[in-house]
Amino acid sequence: MARVVVDVMLKPEILDPAGQAVAGALPRLGVSDVASVRIGKRVEIEFTGEPDLDRAREIADKLLANPVIEDFSIRVEDTPAPAGARAASGPVDAVAGCDPVEPNVSVQTPAALPADTPLVPAQPEGEPGQ
Amino acid sequence: MTRIGVVTFPGSLDDRDALRAVRLAGAEPVALWHDDADLHGVDAVVLPGGFSYGDYLRCGAIARFSAAMGSIVDAARAGLPVLGICNGFQILCEAHLLPGALTRNQHLHFRNRDQVLRVEHTGTAWTNGYAQGQEILIPVKNGEGCYVADPRTLDELEAEGRVVFRYVGGNPNGSQRDIAGVRNAAGNVVGLMPHPEHAIEALTGPSVDGLGMFTSVLAHLGAPAAATAGAPDGR
Numbered sequence: 001m002a003r004v005v006v007d008v009m010l011k012p013e014i015l016d017p018a019g020q021a022v023a024g025a026l027p028r029l030g031v032s033d034v035a036s037v038r039i040g041k042r043v044e045i046e047f048t049g050e051p052d053l054d055r056a057r058e059i060a061d062k063l064l065a066n067p068v069i070e071d072f073s074i075r076v077e078d079t080p081a082p083a084g085a086r087a088a089s090g091p092v093d094a095v096a097g098c099d100p101v102e103p104n105v106s107v108q109t110p111a112a113l114p115a116d117t118p119l120v121p122a123q124p125e126g127e128p129g130q
Numbered sequence: 131m132t133r134i135g136v137v138t139f140p141g142s143l144d145d146r147d148a149l150r151a152v153r154l155a156g157a158e159p160v161a162l163w164h165d166d167a168d169l170h171g172v173d174a175v176v177l178p179g180g181f182s183y184g185d186y187l188r189c190g191a192i193a194r195f196s197a198a199m200g201s202i203v204d205a206a207r208a209g210l211p212v213l214g215i216c217n218g219f220q221i222l223c224e225a226h227l228l229p230g231a232l233t234r235n236q237h238l239h240f241r242n243r244d245q246v247l248r249v250e251h252t253g254t255a256w257t258n259g260y261a262q263g264q265e266i267l268i269p270v271k272n273g274e275g276c277y278v279a280d281p282r283t284l285d286e287l288e289a290e291g292r293v294v295f296r297y298v299g300g301n302p303n304g305s306q307r308d309i310a311g312v313r314n315a316a317g318n319v320v321g322l323m324p325h326p327e328h329a330i331e332a333l334t335g336p337s338v339d340g341l342g343m344f345t346s347v348l349a350h351l352g353a354p355a356a357a358t359a360g361a362p363d364g365r
Binding site for chain 2: 015018
């Protein structure tokens with residue numbers, strides 16, 4: 001079963017005091033070369049059928065992220081799949097915030113494919129063509 | 131008698147205090163339930179403080195999609211007076227009835243103290259009983275009360291007189307421009323982080339300044355306030 005992963009991050013201009021507190025603790029670990037730490041949320045969504053990126057984007061936009069303070073990105077995550085289904089498991093990234101412009105969706109073929117695998121454009125079933 | 135509803139969500143804490151404030155102001159308190167879309171004919175609604183749905187995901191994010199909120203959003207757009215206190219303010223922002231968002235206090239501490247506020251706008255359903263610029267003392271208690279919005283929104287709020295309350299004598303959470311409460315364009319929806327329902331009688335509060343919000347809405351609705359409620363004092 002493929003999983004849709006939504007990463008939610010505070011917008012760059014929004015102060016992240018929790019991240020600052022973590023960054024402030026790092027010197028106690030002997031780490032002194034970290035400029036900043038920002039904390040977000042990772043949400044994993046498993047659909048009963050094929051992963052539906054449009055639906056996941058709607059979920060993220062309406063509930064998972066608050067567009068006033070947060071951006072989110074969506075991707076389909078690799079899960080172990082039967083041979084022959086590999087082409088449908090490439091990472092798909094879509095970045096969206098409160099920007100009404102349709103987010104870019106880049107589709108990459110996994111680099112780890114065997115050499116004899118046909119490099120068809122990875123277009124998971126059910127994914128909207130964009 | 132004017133009926134004012136108070137919604138109880140799973141995790142609401144101050145619903146009982148809000149119901150009591152409604153009663154002391156001279157209205158009939160009506161307990162509303164988050165899972166009930168029926169507003170039972172109330173004339174105004176208070177969204178109380180607390181931690182609705184455990185504050186999971188973000189404060190107010192899940193409460194926004196409750197059955198009661200669906201009805202309240204529609205009614206508020208049609209003019210129903212709605213006051214959001216603390217978690218209720220967060221819910222109103224999540225529901226896009228008010229602009230901006232409430233984020234983690236800048237200093238990361240939960241802040242609980244009596245707080246002076248300045249009433250910046252008296253043209254709302256909930257503040258018409260105060261004097262412009264009046265300073266009131268009511269408790270503030272929150273961990274995620276830092277009001278943020280983009281600079282353009284903040285400028286609009288200032289220009290349109292939509293900042294209703296401002297912190298005076300120290301900003302308890304890092305809110306931008308010391309904003310403690312805002313209103314919608316029409317003035318029927320007001321949200322603030324501090325708790326007027328905890329400042330309604332001398333026995334339990336630092337003042338009775340909070341009662342003015344509950345008597346203001348009665349005046350807005352053309353109903354008399356309780357004789358015992360009196361006018362908000364001018365402290």
